Amino acid sequence: MEIKENYSLKKHNTFGLDVKARHFAEYYSVDELKEILASDIARNNKLLSIGMGSNLLFTGDFEGLVLHSKIKFIEKVAEDDDFVKYRVGAGVPWDYFCNYMAMLDYSGAENLSLIPGEVGAAAVQNIGAYGVEVCDLIDSVETLELDTLKEKTFNVDDCRYGYRESIFKGDLKGKYIVTFVNFLLKKNPSFNLEYGSLKDLASSPEDLTVSKVRDAVIAIRKDKLPDPENIGNAGSFFKNPVVDTATFNALLEAYPKMPYYVVEEDKQYKIPAGWLIEQSGWKGKEMGGAAVYEKQSLVLINKNNATANDIIDLAAAISASVKEKYGIDISPEVNYI
Numbered sequence: 001m002e003i004k005e006n007y008s009l010k011k012h013n014t015f016g017l018d019v020k021a022r023h024f025a026e027y028y029s030v031d032e033l034k035e036i037l038a039s040d041i042a043r044n045n046k047l048l049s050i051g052m053g054s055n056l057l058f059t060g061d062f063e064g065l066v067l068h069s070k071i072k073f074i075e076k077v078a079e080d081d082d083f084v085k086y087r088v089g090a091g092v093p094w095d096y097f098c099n100y101m102a103m104l105d106y107s108g109a110e111n112l113s114l115i116p117g118e119v120g121a122a123a124v125q126n127i128g129a130y131g132v133e134v135c136d137l138i139d140s141v142e143t144l145e146l147d148t149l150k151e152k153t154f155n156v157d158d159c160r161y162g163y164r165e166s167i168f169k170g171d172l173k174g175k176y177i178v179t180f181v182n183f184l185l186k187k188n189p190s191f192n193l194e195y196g197s198l199k200d201l202a203s204s205p206e207d208l209t210v211s212k213v214r215d216a217v218i219a220i221r222k223d224k225l226p227d228p229e230n231i232g233n234a235g236s237f238f239k240n241p242v243v244d245t246a247t248f249n250a251l252l253e254a255y256p257k258m259p260y261y262v263v264e265e266d267k268q269y270k271i272p273a274g275w276l277i278e279q280s281g282w283k284g285k286e287m288g289g290a291a292v293y294e295k296q297s298l299v300l301i302n303k304n305n306a307t308a309n310d311i312i313d314l315a316a317a318i319s320a321s322v323k324e325k326y327g328i329d330i331s332p333e334v335n336y337i
């Protein structure tokens with residue numbers, strides 16, 4: 001076990017911000033994680049567990065211990081006629097797992113292809129895209145409790161999943177580290193093709209494979225979203241706000257072309273924050289080194305050596321103007337650290 005000092009996190013956050021961790025450690029097994037957590041450094045510092053850093057905004061150096069899982073194996077642990085269960089290490093890159101399942105023609109994860117991040121963080125954040133959320137295929141989440149160093153498994157219902165929410169971001173924030181996630185994949189593929197151009201695939205269902213759906217999802221993402229390898233970003237910066245019927249009706253009357261998703265008929269409606277931001281005049285706008293991505297206004301990018309403050313200031317200015325024009329609060333999906 002090695003704990004590094006004053007370690008640059010530039011490669012550990014997809015905004016590419018050059019911030020430092022006072023201490024930094026990676027672990028390859030649960031035992032190694034326990035050893036690190038039992039050390040004086042871990043006991044005397046605040047802790048932060050990160051994945052690929054694809055949903056984080058470091059507001060400055062982190063004066064504590066950053067932990068990163070390198071638990072990488074993927075193992076089939078159960079199977080029946082309909083489902084296979086895979087146990088996957090928290091440190092496995094999410095899209096590596098999606099690709100692996102597509103190669104085996106097991107369905108469930110294909111709509112979530114190419115989302116940057118690692119398996120452990122995916123289960124904390126409840127990543128979602130194109131009508132699917134990762135909780136739809138989670139069976140259980142294995143963790144280590146920080147206070148007791150005891151292992152605990154949460155069944156999917158115990159994880160209290162919601163839209164980009166889980167118990168690990170909520171009531172139990174900072175109390176458990178995800179070590180493995182168990183997924184259930186379908187052996188007889190069935191697909192969710194409700195989203196935009198994925199609908200086209202539904203016209204020839206007999207030819208469909210998991211890989212074909214995955215390829216279509218990858219094509220949509222590449223067209224709309226910046227690759228963090230080339231342009232620093234953390235995907236959607238804000239969540240799509242959910243509003244009540246009265247607010248929704250008033251908005252739709254004022255803006256009949258407004259896109260929306262029904263969360264619960266006559267109760268809750270989700271308004272795309274990207275639309276609100278674009279209509280507020282922010283598409284492509286820059287502030288310091290930060291900018292609003294020109295193809296998807298929900299994504300803020302590190303355009304030119306942005307500092308954390310450039311991104312924070314831009315996000316605050318956007319929220320304020322959406323609030324002023326539409327009376328709606330939009331809140332970050334990205335976690336400020």
Ligand code: EPU
Pocket residue numbers: 128129130131195224225234235236237238239240259272273274275276278283295296297298333
């Ligand atoms: N729109 C605009 N202008 C924009 C962006 C979007 O008018 O600049 C409109 C689009 O025309 C469309 C609607 O807003 O009518 C929705 O846009 P899109 O389909 O791109 O999806 P989104 O609601 O903006 C969400 C997720 C994405 C996910 C897509 C597809 C959140 C916060 N974001 O975005 O997730 O890929 O749906 O399912 O829920 C992420 O979480 O990092 C992420 C990229």
